[in-house]
Amino acid sequence: MAAEKNYYTIDPQGKLQCVKCGVPLIKGKAKFMYLDNGFPVELPVCPQCGFVYVPEELALGKVLSVERALEDK
Amino acid sequence: MSQIQERGSTHVYKVNRISKEEMDSMVERCVYEQPPFCSAACPLKLDTRAMLKAAAEGDFKKALLLYEKIAPFPLILSQGCEAPCEKACRLCEVGDGVAVRAIEAAVARFGERSKLGGVFRTKKRKTTAIFGSGLFALFLAGELEKKAYPVTVFCEEPDLESFLHCETAFLDEEAFELEARRLQGKDIQFVFGCELSPDFFAEQRAAFDVVCASEAVAKRVYLDAVCIPELMFCEERQLVMGFGEGVMAAAFGAKKAALTVDRLAQKLDPRNTRGSEGAVESRLYTDLSEAETLSRVPLPAAGYTREQAAEEAKRCIQCHCEECLKSCAYLKHYKKHPGLLAKEIYNNTQIIMGDHQLNKPMNACSLCGQCTVVCPNGFDMARVCSGARRNMVSTDKMPLAPHEFALLDMLFSNEEAFLCRPQPGYERCKYVFFPGCQAAAIAPATVRAAYEDLCARLDGGVALMLGCCGAICDWAGRYEMYDKTKDFIDRELAKLGDPIVIAGCPTCKKELSEHESVQLTGIWDVLLELGLPEGAKKLERPVALHDSCGARGDEQVQGAVRTLCGELGCELVDTPYSGDRSPCCGYGGLTAYANREVAQEMTEKCLERSGEAYVSYCMACRDRFARQGRESHHVLELVYGTDAGAPPDISEKRYSRLTLKNDLLREIWQEETAEMKLDYELTYTDEARRMMDERMILTADVIAVLDGFRETGEAILDSDTGLLIARRRVGNATFWVAFTRGGDDGYVVHRAYSHRMQVVKREG
Ligand code: SF4
Ligand code: SF4
Ligand code: SF4
Ligand SMILES: [Zn+2]
Numbered sequence: 001m002a003a004e005k006n007y008y009t010i011d012p013q014g015k016l017q018c019v020k021c022g023v024p025l026i027k028g029k030a031k032f033m034y035l036d037n038g039f040p041v042e043l044p045v046c047p048q049c050g051f052v053y054v055p056e057e058l059a060l061g062k063v064l065s066v067e068r069a070l071e072d073k
Numbered sequence: 074m075s076q077i078q079e080r081g082s083t084h085v086y087k088v089n090r091i092s093k094e095e096m097d098s099m100v101e102r103c104v105y106e107q108p109p110f111c112s113a114a115c116p117l118k119l120d121t122r123a124m125l126k127a128a129a130e131g132d133f134k135k136a137l138l139l140y141e142k143i144a145p146f147p148l149i150l151s152q153g154c155e156a157p158c159e160k161a162c163r164l165c166e167v168g169d170g171v172a173v174r175a176i177e178a179a180v181a182r183f184g185e186r187s188k189l190g191g192v193f194r195t196k197k198r199k200t201t202a203i204f205g206s207g208l209f210a211l212f213l214a215g216e217l218e219k220k221a222y223p224v225t226v227f228c229e230e231p232d233l234e235s236f237l238h239c240e241t242a243f244l245d246e247e248a249f250e251l252e253a254r255r256l257q258g259k260d261i262q263f264v265f266g267c268e269l270s271p272d273f274f275a276e277q278r279a280a281f282d283v284v285c286a287s288e289a290v291a292k293r294v295y296l297d298a299v300c301i302p303e304l305m306f307c308e309e310r311q312l313v314m315g316f317g318e319g320v321m322a323a324a325f326g327a328k329k330a331a332l333t334v335d336r337l338a339q340k341l342d343p344r345n346t347r348g349s350e351g352a353v354e355s356r357l358y359t360d361l362s363e364a365e366t367l368s369r370v371p372l373p374a375a376g377y378t379r380e381q382a383a384e385e386a387k388r389c390i391q392c393h394c395e396e397c398l399k400s401c402a403y404l405k406h407y408k409k410h411p412g413l414l415a416k417e418i419y420n421n422t423q424i425i426m427g428d429h430q431l432n433k434p435m436n437a438c439s440l441c442g443q444c445t446v447v448c449p450n451g452f453d454m455a456r457v458c459s460g461a462r463r464n465m466v467s468t469d470k471m472p473l474a475p476h477e478f479a480l481l482d483m484l485f486s487n488e489e490a491f492l493c494r495p496q497p498g499y500e501r502c503k504y505v506f507f508p509g510c511q512a513a514a515i516a517p518a519t520v521r522a523a524y525e526d527l528c529a530r531l532d533g534g535v536a537l538m539l540g541c542c543g544a545i546c547d548w549a550g551r552y553e554m555y556d557k558t559k560d561f562i563d564r565e566l567a568k569l570g571d572p573i574v575i576a577g578c579p580t581c582k583k584e585l586s587e588h589e590s591v592q593l594t595g596i597w598d599v600l601l602e603l604g605l606p607e608g609a610k611k612l613e614r615p616v617a618l619h620d621s622c623g624a625r626g627d628e629q630v631q632g633a634v635r636t637l638c639g640e641l642g643c644e645l646v647d648t649p650y651s652g653d654r655s656p657c658c659g660y661g662g663l664t665a666y667a668n669r670e671v672a673q674e675m676t677e678k679c680l681e682r683s684g685e686a687y688v689s690y691c692m693a694c695r696d697r698f699a700r701q702g703r704e705s706h707h708v709l710e711l712v713y714g715t716d717a718g719a720p721p722d723i724s725e726k727r728y729s730r731l732t733l734k735n736d737l738l739r740e741i742w743q744e745e746t747a748e749m750k751l752d753y754e755l756t757y758t759d760e761a762r763r764m765m766d767e768r769m770i771l772t773a774d775v776i777a778v779l780d781g782f783r784e785t786g787e788a789i790l791d792s793d794t795g796l797l798i799a800r801r802r803v804g805n806a807t808f809w810v811a812f813t814r815g816g817d818d819g820y821v822v823h824r825a826y827s828h829r830m831q832v833v834k835r836e837g
């Protein structure tokens with residue numbers, strides 16, 4: 001099977017904790033969806049409750065530019 | 074809370090809100106691409122303007138390159154041309170026209186010839202012959218050589234010099250020498266000393282694919298030869314021939330003849346696909362108001378020197394129509410004239426699959442109508458952009474992101490913050506005051522003072538309506554939403570007994586004038602009737618009055634505000650961009666939301682006019698000028714002696730509207746209002762506030778996130794910064810708030826951001 005393509009990957013490196021579950025976030029699989037388009041990514045995710053964290057740099061950087069591009073499709 | 078449906082990407086149908094024909098006729102109006110008058114008058118279509126520019130810059134090499142495009146023998150043409158361009162030069166209207174011909178002569182003499190640097194030109198296979206001599210034959214030989222036809226010239230003259238001498242007596246010796254050398258350098262075959270008799274001609278012509286002759290020879294070999302002057306062709310005899318007298322007739326004739334040869338060589342009808350030939354009328358507009366009435370650089374008998382020619386070329390004012398680009402920051406930003414921009418924007422609306430690259434420009438126009446006033450032809454860019462926006466909405470291709478904040482803000486004005494009440498003691502009112510959403514958001518105290526004053530001084534009852542006129546969805550191209558808003562306002566007015574609307578904002582007045590059966594006036598008119606109230610703040614010094622784009626074309630509003638300002642003691646500074654020509658502050662058309670950079674440039678453009686304090690009669694203008702650090706007053710602030718103070722941020726603008734509504738309900742109508750209180754404490758760092766304003770995040774959004782956190786306990790802790798970070802999806806966006814706990818039961822907000830994409834966990 002071909003390696004799965006992820007559009008973005010961040011590893012929380014143990015610096016982030018889920019407040020509700022009291023466990024560290026780990027690198028997990030997530031998906032961005034916008035205007036009927038989906039992109040697989042790897043983001044910090046809580047292994048228990050599934051909280052997916054989108055850091056500020058990502059939201060204002062890559063995410064914003066992809067949003068703009070899709071909006072003008 | 075209200076929500077607006079985000080568009081999908083599958084639902085596409087075509088509804089054209091502007092037809093192709095309509096668009097073409099609009100694009101046509103822009104004369105930017107019309108030739109300058111000199112080129113239009115030149116039958117050879119020299120790009121005179123560009124040539125003069127190059128010469129003025131001292132770049133004679135480039136000037137010559139441009140000139141040689143129409144003149145295979147530049148010295149001959151420039152010394153002999155009758156120069157119709159000179160009479161057409163617009164400078165003739167204020168002084169001497171540019172001495173184009175003399176400059177051309179200097180360019181031809183001093184311009185360095187660019188070498189074709191070993192470019193190998195393949196000759197065409199079809200062969201051509203020219204019988205005779207004289208200017209037409211010479212020029213035609215030059216044209217055909219340029220088109221890479223093998224050319225053979227049969228002439229009576231014994232050698233090249235005598236051939237060149239024919240009809241060029243006006244050349245000085247040096248020019249003759251130069252042209253002789255140029256002729257030698259061309260790939261033209263000569264057969265000298267021919268006896269150009271009918272027999273000789275008949276014998277030779279069969280060897281060539283296309284044959285041409287000077288007029289004299291043509292008439293000698295065929296007594297009945299008749300030339301069709303548009304084609305330079307005798308159809309009967311299949312002979313390309315000369316016709317007419319003078320240097321220009323020869324040069325233009327040779328040009329037409331060369332095209333005919335081209336068509337014939339391809340076995341095509343020489344009448345077809347010739348394009349525009351010869352002199353044309355130009356519709357170009359040139360502003361001569363700043364043109365100096367200088368006279369020509371005196372022309373010495375020997376012609377201009379290089380320096381003199383450059384000097385004279387500098388007098389060319391480079392005719393261009395840029396009236397709109399000079400006055401509109403948006404057009405200037407995109408550096409495109411409206412004819413072109415409109416075409417591109419229209420095409421943008423026709424794209425079904427693929428990138429809509431013109432979305433941004435289409436949404437950056439403030440729809441202010443200034444271009445239509447300053448353009449000599451009334452070009453209406455606002456109509457183009459607003460039609461395009463509606464088209465994008467109707468085909469479900471309009472992104473919501475650029476306008477969503479403004480649209481939600483409008484819904485807020487017309488739902489949560491909406492207020493409509495008759496004056497206490499009246500069931501039906503003669504008037505209703507409609508201050509406009511921005512007035513309530515930016516200067517609530519002024520709105521209140523105005524309302525109380527109107528109630529006190531007008532008979533028949535004055536109702537109050539706090540809401541948005543619908544300009545926001547109109548600007549966004551959301552026509553369905555606009556119709557709904559319009560109906561809503563009409564229903565509310567009906568409840569009050571259809572009173573006369575006293576608009577507090579020129580844009581509201583304009584929007585409301587679209588409602589049938591709504592009687593309208595402006596608060597400025599009412600105030601002129603009633604006289605200034607007590608407590609009016611006289612501003613006895615020069616101020617720049619900024620006319621609102623909503624008042625464009627409405628002389629009455631512009632005039633009334635001027636009178637009002639006069640009564641307030643203001644000394645008004647009017648500039649060429651006052652009144653109808655006034656630029657937009659950047660709020661119009663939702664530019665401030667869709668394209669902040671352009672909006673900023675628009676504000677700067679407005680403030681360029683004067684260094685004085687600004688007085689405006691639209692609250693949005695007042696706000697944008699104050700934001701820019703300029704002393705800025707709304708005329709109603711002066712009238713009522715109120716001061717809205719520092720410009721509010723986006724959350725304060727909402728808070729003001731809600732507070733105004735609740736205060737008035739309690740204090741004027743004695744109604745209970747819901748407490749707007751949080752059951753926990755919330756504070757913001759300065760940085761968070763700044764960030765929120767910049768990122769269009771409301772305190773309401775932050776509260777939604779924290780409410781969510783209090784319910785679910787969902788958040789993460791960043792051990793690097795010690796910040797808790799929670800999120801919540803509100804409408805079409807996810808908001809993130811980074812905070813710390815503070816006090817007993819409270820939070821300090823440090824950062825906030827958002828994104829529109831949805832993010833979900835993925836299994837596997
Ligand atoms: S003012 Fe602008 S829109 Fe009007 S003709 Fe000139 S370039 Fe075109
Ligand atoms: S002044 Fe220059 S641009 Fe204007 S008509 Fe004359 S040559 Fe053309
Ligand atoms: S911003 Fe105003 S002046 Fe500029 S193109 Fe748009 S409507 Fe015309
Ligand atoms: Zn968890």
